[in-house]
Amino acid sequence: MTSFLKQHINKHISISDTELEEFCNLFQHEIIKKKSFLLRDGDVCRFEGFVTKGLFRVYHIDKNGAEQILYFAMENWWITDIDSFTNERPSQLFIEALEDSEVLLISKKDKEFAYTNLPAIEKLFRVMTQKTHVALQRRMIDNLSKTADQRYLDFIEKYPQLHQRLSNLQIAAYLGISHEFLSKIRNKIASKR
Amino acid sequence: MTSFLKQHINKHISISDTELEEFCNLFQHEIIKKKSFLLRDGDVCRFEGFVTKGLFRVYHIDKNGAEQILYFAMENWWITDIDSFTNERPSQLFIEALEDSEVLLISKKDKEFAYTNLPAIEKLFRVMTQKTHVALQRRMIDNLSKTADQRYLDFIEKYPQLHQRLSNLQIAAYLGISHEFLSKIRNKIASKR
DNA sequence: TTCATTTATTGAACTTGTTCAATTTTTTTA
DNA sequence: TAAAAAAATTGAACAAGTTCAATAAATGAA
Numbered sequence: 001m002t003s004f005l006k007q008h009i010n011k012h013i014s015i016s017d018t019e020l021e022e023f024c025n026l027f028q029h030e031i032i033k034k035k036s037f038l039l040r041d042g043d044v045c046r047f048e049g050f051v052t053k054g055l056f057r058v059y060h061i062d063k064n065g066a067e068q069i070l071y072f073a074m075e076n077w078w079i080t081d082i083d084s085f086t087n088e089r090p091s092q093l094f095i096e097a098l099e100d101s102e103v104l105l106i107s108k109k110d111k112e113f114a115y116t117n118l119p120a121i122e123k124l125f126r127v128m129t130q131k132t133h134v135a136l137q138r139r140m141i142d143n144l145s146k147t148a149d150q151r152y153l154d155f156i157e158k159y160p161q162l163h164q165r166l167s168n169l170q171i172a173a174y175l176g177i178s179h180e181f182l183s184k185i186r187n188k189i190a191s192k193r
Numbered sequence: 194m195t196s197f198l199k200q201h202i203n204k205h206i207s208i209s210d211t212e213l214e215e216f217c218n219l220f221q222h223e224i225i226k227k228k229s230f231l232l233r234d235g236d237v238c239r240f241e242g243f244v245t246k247g248l249f250r251v252y253h254i255d256k257n258g259a260e261q262i263l264y265f266a267m268e269n270w271w272i273t274d275i276d277s278f279t280n281e282r283p284s285q286l287f288i289e290a291l292e293d294s295e296v297l298l299i300s301k302k303d304k305e306f307a308y309t310n311l312p313a314i315e316k317l318f319r320v321m322t323q324k325t326h327v328a329l330q331r332r333m334i335d336n337l338s339k340t341a342d343q344r345y346l347d348f349i350e351k352y353p354q355l356h357q358r359l360s361n362l363q364i365a366a367y368l369g370i371s372h373e374f375l376s377k378i379r380n381k382i383a384s385k386r
Numbered sequence: 387t388t389c390a391t392t393t394a395t396t397g398a399a400c401t402t403g404t405t406c407a408a409t410t411t412t413t414t415t416a
Numbered sequence: 417t418a419a420a421a422a423a424a425t426t427g428a429a430c431a432a433g434t435t436c437a438a439t440a441a442a443t444g445a446a
Contacts, residue, residue, distance in 0.1 A: 060334045060338070062339075066338060068334050068338050070333065070334065082326065082327060082330075083327040086323060086327075115316075119312070122316060125319060126318060129319065129322045129323055130275060132326065133275060133322055133329065134275060134276040134279075136326065136329050136330065136333060137263060137275075137276070137329065140263065140333060140336070141255075141263060143333070143336055143337070144369035145253070145255040145257075145259060145261050145369075147432075147433095148432075148433070167392090176336070177433070177434090178433075178434055178435075179393085179394075180395080180434075180435080180436095181433055181434070182394095183395055183396080184433090186394090187395075187396085340402075340403095341403070342402095360422090360423060362422090370403070371403075371404055371405075372423085373403095373404075373405080373406095373424090373426085374402085375424095376425055376426080377403090377425085379425095380425075380426085
């Protein structure tokens with residue numbers, strides 16, 4: 001059940017087998033049906049999750065009702081609202097399964113336990129947070145400097161597998177454009193070939 | 194010299210005085226004149242810095258020559274290119290002093306030393322990285338959902354002190370708009386009062 | 387298989403933001 | 417304190433992206 005998680009951790013840090021085993025035992029396996037929610041706006045996020053199957057989107061709904069997708073998470077990606085989880089405050093995000101999915105979840109209490117008793121784990125999460133932070137910085141710069149056409153091309157080049165599994169509605173919400181405009185971009189690109 | 198740094202650390206984690214002292218001794222004090230650079234595009238970022246005086250901007254220049262500001266750092270803020278520093282690869286960023294400034298710098302080697310020998314420090318940087326990550330997520334959502342007018346109003350409300358110390362050129366590069374357009378926004382806001 | 391729902395496409399009118407160029411204002415430096 | 421440099425403003429023409437509405441295509445559920 002936790003073999004993907006073990007592989008993933010071994011890729012990022014060095015850790016003894018017993019420590020790894022002990023850490024993975026803190027997770028609970030859950031099956032999440034397509035279109036159901038792991039987290040809703042207003043709830044406190046009580047978990048940090050590792051996706052073993054399927055695909056999720058983490059998004060915000062603004063006061064006009066428009067959705068902005070913060071990120072997607074497919075197999076071997078982590079999902080949580082780090083702000084809500086860490087500070088135990090109500091989330092402003094939704095986490096929804098876009099496909100029938102499976103996740104391994106750890107509670108805050110168990111994660112704190114790991115931090116104090118399994119020294120390698122503090123490092124794991126420092127490294128992971130750093131990586132996602134660097135990726136987000138990159139995305140921020142791209143959003144500030146690049147046109148929607150270019151951001152779309154970058155997206156399908158960077159995440160070819162993910163792109164195949166997403167509707168254009170989802171991709172548009174990630175890129176920060178209307179889906180109509182994305183459709184026009186796709187049309188323009190296709191006619192250039 | 195390191196008293197601001199000590200205060201800052203004590204605000205975020207609990208640490209013994211001897212550990213704190215030992216950690217702070219790893220830093221080197223530097224004076225950076227206005228308009229000079231701590232880091233340039235292409236260099237490997239060899240430091241992580243804590244600003245004790247002055248103001249910096251961390252920015253990217255895209256292939257059209259336009260500047261995008263990733264963040265500002267004034268007193269009690271950290272500055273580095275976390276990607277370049279961690280992975281020892283050439284940076285794509287510039288770090289420039291916008292005022293006569295002073296920083297405390299720690300090298301990668303000394304930071305690694307701290308990570309292995311001063312357990313509280315691993316936590317400090319995990320917490321700090323998490324905080325900046327949450328702030329960047331917030332900014333990403335705002336950039337995806339809000340109009341430039343609103344982002345400008347948010348900026349001056351969120352960072353009133355910083356706003357006073359920055360030119361509109363800098364603020365526009367942070368908001369991701371042209372400075373001419375920012376000028377028009379300011380005009381519109383002023384005439385509404 | 388069929389019907390209902392969701393997703394994608396297209397066009398027209400509109401809004402937001404850019405670019406370029408000229409001018410004024412402010413700040414810096416000699 | 418004058419001259420030079422940098423920052424801010426303004427207008428006009430343009431480009432990027434949105435909104436709304438109508439239609440077509442694809443997907444899902446019974």
